[in-house]
Amino acid sequence: MGDTATKSGGHVKTVVAAGEPPAIGLVGLSKTYGSVHGEVPAVRRLDLEVGQGEFFSLLGPSGCGKTTTMRMVAGFEVPTTGSVHLLGEDVTSIPAHRRDVNMVFQSYALFPHMTIFENVAFGLRRKAVSRSEVTSRVGQMLELVELGGMEKRRPGQLSGGQQQRVALARALVNKPRALLLDEPLGALDLKLRQSMQIELKRIQREVGITFVYVTHDQSEALTMSDRIAVMNAGVVEQLGGPREIYERPASRFVAGFIGTSNLLSGAVAKVVDGHAVIEPGDGQRVLVETTAAVVGEELELTVRPEKVRLSATKPDGDCCRILGDVTEVVYLGTSTSYAVRTDTGADMTVFLQNGSDASDVAERGDRVWLYWQARHSYPLTPVRPAEAAA
Amino acid sequence: MNRLRATLSPYFLVLPGGLWLAIFFVIPAVFMLSLSLQTGDVVSGFSPTWSFSNYTNAIGLYHTQLLRSLAYGLAATILAIVLAYPMAYWIAFHGGTRKSTYLLLMLLPFFVSFVLRTTAWSFLLSDNGILLAPLKSWGLLPADFHVLATAPAVVLGLTYNWLPFMVLPIYLALDRVDHRIVEAGRDLYAGRTAIFTKIILPLSLPGVFAGVIMTFVPASSDFVNSQVLGGTANTMIGNVIQSQYFVASNYPIASVLSFTLMALLLIGIFAYARALGTKDIMEAAAR
Numbered sequence A: 001m002g003d004t005a006t007k008s009g010g011h012v013k014t015v016v017a018a019g020e021p022p023a024i025g026l027v028g029l030s031k032t033y034g035s036v037h038g039e040v041p042a043v044r045r046l047d048l049e050v051g052q053g054e055f056f057s058l059l060g061p062s063g064c065g066k067t068t069t070m071r072m073v074a075g076f077e078v079p080t081t082g083s084v085h086l087l088g089e090d091v092t093s094i095p096a097h098r099r100d101v102n103m104v105f106q107s108y109a110l111f112p113h114m115t116i117f118e119n120v121a122f123g124l125r126r127k128a129v130s131r132s133e134v135t136s137r138v139g140q141m142l143e144l145v146e147l148g149g150m151e152k153r154r155p156g157q158l159s160g161g162q163q164q165r166v167a168l169a170r171a172l173v174n175k176p177r178a179l180l181l182d183e184p185l186g187a188l189d190l191k192l193r194q195s196m197q198i199e200l201k202r203i204q205r206e207v208g209i210t211f212v213y214v215t216h217d218q219s220e221a222l223t224m225s226d227r228i229a230v231m232n233a234g235v236v237e238q239l240g241g242p243r244e245i246y247e248r249p250a251s252r253f254v255a256g257f258i259g260t261s262n263l264l265s266g267a268v269a270k271v272v273d274g275h276a277v278i279e280p281g282d283g284q285r286v287l288v289e290t291t292a293a294v295v296g297e298e299l300e301l302t303v304r305p306e307k308v309r310l311s312a313t314k315p316d317g318d319c320c321r322i323l324g325d326v327t328e329v330v331y332l333g334t335s336t337s338y339a340v341r342t343d344t345g346a347d348m349t350v351f352l353q354n355g356s357d358a359s360d361v362a363e364r365g366d367r368v369w370l371y372w373q374a375r376h377s378y379p380l381t382p383v384r385p386a387e388a389a390a
Numbered sequence B: 001m002n003r004l005r006a007t008l009s010p011y012f013l014v015l016p017g018g019l020w021l022a023i024f025f026v027i028p029a030v031f032m033l034s035l036s037l038q039t040g041d042v043v044s045g046f047s048p049t050w051s052f053s054n055y056t057n058a059i060g061l062y063h064t065q066l067l068r069s070l071a072y073g074l075a076a077t078i079l080a081i082v083l084a085y086p087m088a089y090w091i092a093f094h095g096g097t098r099k100s101t102y103l104l105l106m107l108l109p110f111f112v113s114f115v116l117r118t119t120a121w122s123f124l125l126s127d128n129g130i131l132l133a134p135l136k137s138w139g140l141l142p143a144d145f146h147v148l149a150t151a152p153a154v155v156l157g158l159t160y161n162w163l164p165f166m167v168l169p170i171y172l173a174l175d176r177v178d179h180r181i182v183e184a185g186r187d188l189y190a191g192r193t194a195i196f197t198k199i200i201l202p203l204s205l206p207g208v209f210a211g212v213i214m215t216f217v218p219a220s221s222d223f224v225n226s227q228v229l230g231g232t233a234n235t236m237i238g239n240v241i242q243s244q245y246f247v248a249s250n251y252p253i254a255s256v257l258s259f260t261l262m263a264l265l266l267i268g269i270f271a272y273a274r275a276l277g278t279k280d281i282m283e284a285a286a287r
């Protein structure tokens, strides 16, 4: 499944360990909302397993069904079909207040009439935890989210970032089987959001609880997650580690949604050594490793902007190379972005680091060769019927 | 100049209301206060004699009615909470898209004149009226059973007449309760009972608080209900003031009683606000 061990960050984590039941299991989960305009399929037959202790993200554009999925896991929506499992136990028919998962709401939904202490203690009090244990656990949790000393304040007296931490503490203090976070940082400004991302990762490492993180922000998902499920129109388009998702997008949708990506297409001229070759002429060629290519058929592929180089002269070797005209040059500080219109009519973006080596720098209007390693070309699966209909 | 305008503009905003209060409340109140300390009669005229004994005399004579008024007001207020809370709750949480229709239905009887409504109640509750006559003829009630001219009749009338003043503020408070906060409660293991007692009830208490003041004050100073429904044994202080002023033309006594009632109500409300009006009460209720 996921190759998260390749993450550069350091700690290696195995995902969905053999023998252990997954923290969350979704089996054929669907939700269709009835409305005056007819049926709205929000989630379609979702199959998903989230391993224990994993930081798992549901990533997708607004309206793709992320919130609906979370609400079914939490027990706020009844699935139209399928089932929800927590640590292997089917909880589909268990009401929200008896499910051992907790949610961090985007709007925080703190209890305005209670102090911070009482907010965090709420779940423990419902579970009839002893008074002294409530005091110590709430105290520890507030320390963990760096809100020690704020016990007596009310939510209205805290900043957005602090309220966010209270919401997190209020859920985590119950040690749930999984913590569901629905765009928890959406209401914060960029700087605070970035520091909270690091905070969340730290907290998750310390408590070791499974996090399911919903976001529409691809960079957020890529930096924080062990694994990501990219959702579109109620289905999971791709499931994998951040690197896998980023470098080898499985569909046109994923390629477009995750970062800037270049889409190329052309008729397969030949298949050599498990590589399909597209030859637009003038010595240009694009290679892509695939087993499914058929000579003469259209093939779509992507290549990430930072994998492509520029050259004024025709590059040698067996790399991919195509010709184009530079239409725009944007200086971005540490890198420069070039927009190139290829002879085949595709618009490509190229990111080059601004180093001392200025050999491959081009200017607007220049005619250039774009080249990259064949292993950086990724074929896309054909467009899904659901996507085509949308 | 702008600064001056900025400092003054709040005062301009309160000017109309302030004038209104000054002309229609403060001036008459001062006039009544001075009247309450005068002696004399309508024929020979009243003279300012600073006779504070007016107060001791009047309270000595009418303390029963004063206390009865407060007791009836309190009973009506409690009864109104009991009736209004479920009504407001139902409209706020189960009214769906028809909330305003239900509110209008609830308010509809109150478009009819207050006196007329109370008179209608006296027909309903009369000894051989449409409610009691059948019950008596079936032998369910003794023949001499009556509701009119009893304390419960007055309290029921008061409750009925001020019910909307209880329903509306409670409804507004309940309607403002964010459903996401309720969901957060469910997420944190709160069942129906805990959701109500720890979240919805505390958050609606400000509405109950406002409703209590808006019901208790007019109910305790009312005289129509006890006149129409209460008979002679259940007179409230409002009846005494009314008869002293319009029948006996004893203006000082009427003023004395009005001020005493006002003072009692103000003291009661301040004590109530001190005890319950802070956020601590919500906190305490949620614990």
Ligand SMILES: Nc1ncnc2c1ncn2[C@@H]1O[C@H](COP(=O)(O)OP(=O)(O)O)[C@@H](O)[C@H]1O
Binding pocket: A033, A034, A035, A040, A041, A042, A060, A061, A062, A063, A064, A065, A066, A067, A068, A069
């Ligand atoms: N309560 C509801 N009633 C009807 N349609 C809904 C409801 N909630 C969500 N939807 C629809 O379901 C789809 C998925 O919504 P949602 O799960 O909120 O997406 P996301 O969280 O990814 O933005 C959307 O088309 C949305 O309009």
Ligand SMILES: [Mg+2]
Binding pocket: A063, A066, A067, A068
């Ligand atoms: Mg959402």
